[in-house]
Amino acid sequence: MIDEGKNRIQLINELNELRQKISGLEKLIQAQMDLSYNKNNLILLESVFDIIPDVICIYDGNYGVIRYNKSGYEFLKTNTDESRGKKCFEVIGKTSPCAICAVSNVYKTHKPSRVYRKLNSSGLWLDIRAYPILNKDKKLTNVINYIHDVTFEKQTDELLELNKTLKIKINEHQTSEKLIQKEKERMQKYFDVAGIIIVVIGSDYKVKFINKKGIEILGFKNKDIIGKDWIDNFIPIKYRKEVKGILTKFSSQDSGPVENVEYPLINDKGEERTITWNYTPVKNDDEEIYYILASGLDITERKNAEKALQISENKFRTLFDNASDAIFI
Known part of the structure; x- marks a missing residue:
């Protein structure tokens, strides 16, 4: 009986020991499974890390490079061996951290x-x-650095801002043009009610403007006058040299108005209209003459009346001088 009891106790002890070994084996198997799982996860994370197109950098607690992703190595033109043991600023050829630095x-x-x-x-x-990585004691252990190329976005913003500025300038220009146009129309009315010819001649002798009276005297349409050589x-023809000499004088900055010059114009019927002219130079802010303002009275x-009167006077004078009898008045 004693031996039988002893064998039972020994059997129980052996059974417990076997259970412990099985438990340890299970833990070992689980650990190996966990290790395999973690390894697979690590491989997955590494793959994800490297396919990210933006630059990702991992630093230790004092600027030390732990690693970059594939885009980081390519962007910084370095590799694992070259960057190992370096500070992040040393990788880009500096001896100290950048003045403006998120890290x-x-x-x-x-x-x-x-x-x-x-x-x-x-x-x-x-x-x-x-971004900071803190441990459970709130101590910084690592820094994750993320770099994204926003050149396109910045250029787009700059273009949008430029477009906005241009729109403002265009609106200002259009407003200015409207004011100028209103002023021009107002001056046009003044010029059109004037009983004299008003012509604006450029330095190239081409007509820039002519008023209603000038159009009536010439007999041409406005579009057939503007832009033509005056x-x-x-x-x-016989007056062209004289007129050109007058206009040429205005090429000098010291030239002043020219008054009471008489020469004719040719209208659309080929008839000559005798005009007495006054010329005034128009100068810009630099005192350069770029227009000549001509006003003429037909x-x-x-x-013709003076000529007819002279003919009549000469006729009566001839009759008077040839009379045989005395004429008493």
Whole structure:
């Protein structure tokens, strides 16, 4: 009986020992399964990490590079071996942290930071963000740096801003043009009610403006006058040299008005109209003459009346001188 009891106790102990071994084996199997699972997850995370097109950097608690993703290595033109053991600023050829740096801000504040920077060497605009990794004691252990190329967005914003500015300028210009047009129309009315010819002649002798009286005397339509050479188209040949000499004088900045010059115009019927002219130079802010303002009074009828009176006077004088008998008045 004693041996039988002893064997039972021994059997129980062996059974417990076997159970412990099985439990340990189960834990070992579970650990291996967990390790395999974690390894697979790590591979998955590594793959995701590297396919992200933006730059991602992982630093230790003091600017030390732990690793970059594939885009980071390509952007910084470095690799794992070259960047290992370096500070992040050393990777880009600096001896100290950048003056404007999201990573530095995180080390100082333990809070996320974001800055925009333009790389003068390439013209790229970068959206740079940094995030702190804290342990359970709130101590900073790592910094995650994320860099996104926002050049296209910045250029788009600049274009939109430029477009906005251009619209403002165009509106201002259109408003200015409307005011100028109103002023021009007002002056046109003044010129049109004037009983004299008013012509604006450019430095190239082409007509820039003519009023209603001038159009009536010439007999042409406005579109057939504007832009035409004043001398070659509306001045008789024998007077052209004289008129050109007068207009040429205005090429000098010291030239002043020319008054009471008499020469005719040729109308659409080929008839000559005798005009007495006054010329005034129009200058810009630099005192340069760019227009000549000519005003003319049509004296054709007066000239014809004077000529008829002279003929009549000569006729009666001849009759008087040839009379044989005395004439008493």
